[in-house]
Amino acid sequence: MVTMTDAAARPPLDTRALRGSLGQYATGVAVVTYQSDDGPRGATINSFTSVSMDPPLILVSFARSTTTAQLLGDRPFTVNVLAANQLDVALQFAGRQQTGLQVPWSPTAQVPRLLGTVAWLQCKPWATYDGGDHVLFVGEIVHHDCRRGEPLLFHRGTFRMIGVGVYDLPRIVQLDGRPIAPWVGHAHLLHEISEYLEP
Incomplete structure (x- = not known):
């Protein structure tokens, strides 16, 4: 059990170092859009969380x-x-501000939405929670759609694109745990590709 005395005795965390640790978790990039009294607005986020499938939150x-x-x-x-x-x-x-950018608003969306995205999820408010120096908003998904395409990523403070897929890595390991030669992984990939080639 942690007492108030124990908590007070702990030194504060190094905020910069903490950001570095959290930044090792690669995320997608999204924009939350909504209608304000002055028109459509939005804010970029690098993370959102699936909470529930029933109901979809x-x-x-x-x-x-x-x-x-x-x-x-x-x-x-x-x-x-x-x-x-x-x-x-x-x-x-x-x-x-991006000079010359025409924000790609959907002309038909009931709730402001952007065009050209790989996915979108329209939500109605479900609950709001205290999250320390943040406010947590939970929404219930009422409409959604997606399309094929590569997502924008964010990792260690930098925007990125998807790199080499995991299937390019070796698929087998030696029983003693030693790393297998890189060419083995490439051979497995070549074998997989050859299965789809015409004879």
Whole structure:
């Protein structure tokens, strides 16, 4: 059991080092869009969480100091999962104005939504929770869609694209745990590809 005295005696965490640890977790990049009194708005996030499938719930969070945390409240919102070619959109909604960018708003969406994304999830408000210096918004998915394409990624403070698939790595290991030669993995991949070639 942790007492108040124990908690007070602990030194504070190094915030910069903590960000470095959290940044090792690679995520996708999305923009949460919603309708404000002044028109459609959005904010870039690098993570959202699937909470439940029945009912279908997802969670997004925003720092209390942000406009989105203050405005989102009980408004419907859409999570737009950005494609790899939408870096300019990500930067725009992260507060870095992109000269000449025409924001690709969908002209038919009931809740503001972006075009060209690899997926989108339209939500109605479900619950709001205290998350320390953040506000946690849980939404119930009411509409969604996706298309084929590569997503935009974020890792260690940098936007990235998908690299080599795991299937390119060796598929077998030696019984004593020693690493297998890299060519073995390539041979397995070649064998897999050859199964789809015409005789």
